[in-house]
Amino acid sequence: MLSYDVALRAANGLDVNGVVILLRRAADGPNMRGYLHYENLHYTYRIIRIWELSADSLFELPVGVLPFAPLCAVDEVELPQLLHRMDSHVLSEVGNSGYRSEFWTMTAILLGLRMDTTDSVRLIGGAIGMDALEQSSFYQYLIDKGRLEGRQEGRQEGRQEGREEGRHAGLVAGRLNEARRFVTLIGATKFGNVPASVETLLNSTQSVDDLENLAIKINSCNSWEEALGRQ
Numbered sequence: 187m188l189s190y191d192v193a194l195r196a197a198n199g200l201d202v203n204g205v206v207i208l209l210r211r212a213a214d215g216p217n218m219r220g221y222l223h224y225e226n227l228h229y230t231y232r233i234i235r236i237w238e239l240s241a242d243s244l245f246e247l248p249v250g251v252l253p254f255a256p257l258c259a260v261d262e263v264e265l266p267q268l269l270h271r272m273d274s275h276v277l278s279e280v281g282n283s284g285y286r287s288e289f290w291t292m293t294a295i296l297l298g299l300r301m302d303t304t305d306s307v308r309l310i311g312g313a314i315g316m317d318a319l320e321q322s323s324f325y326q327y328l329i330d331k332g333r334l335e336g337r338q339e340g341r342q343e344g345r346q347e348g349r350e351e352g353r354h355a356g357l358v359a360g361r362l363n364e365a366r367r368f369v370t371l372i373g374a375t376k377f378g379n380v381p382a383s384v385e386t387l388l389n390s391t392q393s394v395d396d397l398e399n400l401a402i403k404i405n406s407c408n409s410w411e412e413a414l415g416r417q
Contacts (some may be wrong), residue, residue, distance in 0.1 A: 269313035
């Protein structure tokens, strides 16, 4: 933060007020004091501990900030009502558009800082409906589904090939399945769809490294063709 703030001031000639937003209590500690002393340097910054904020205050801000609301000072039993209220607010602000799906993707990822995926799926699905939830690019949810499918495939292969060989084959199958799912999610979010030819290529790829490298490459490309090196 200090480096960025100094660079911003040098570039723009403006004072920069640094702010740290802590999303969970585990991120807090004695070093979070709001100031830094280094030889003759004295640097101060503001700390916002989101679990101390009222969720109501976020409804007064732009809708893009609202996914942080479940991390505020809200009891777990109050979360279903809060999520339903959030969905109503989003619908009133942007309508039933593609942004709603992305909104709940971000909310689900942030809610994962507070509870495990199963509970967050249950809560969000109850608030907006499972159909709407499954249409979103809910990364953690779908990735976990991939892990579960991989374990199931591993157990099946283990029974057929023997305990030790099956355990290894299951691990490989699980990693491949998870990597394919992750590449599909990243690409679908970046490019909008996944052509059948790309699905076939991903399913035939047997290298986790190749799939992970493709996921990294997608971030700097504008199409599947570019990411795959096609003309």
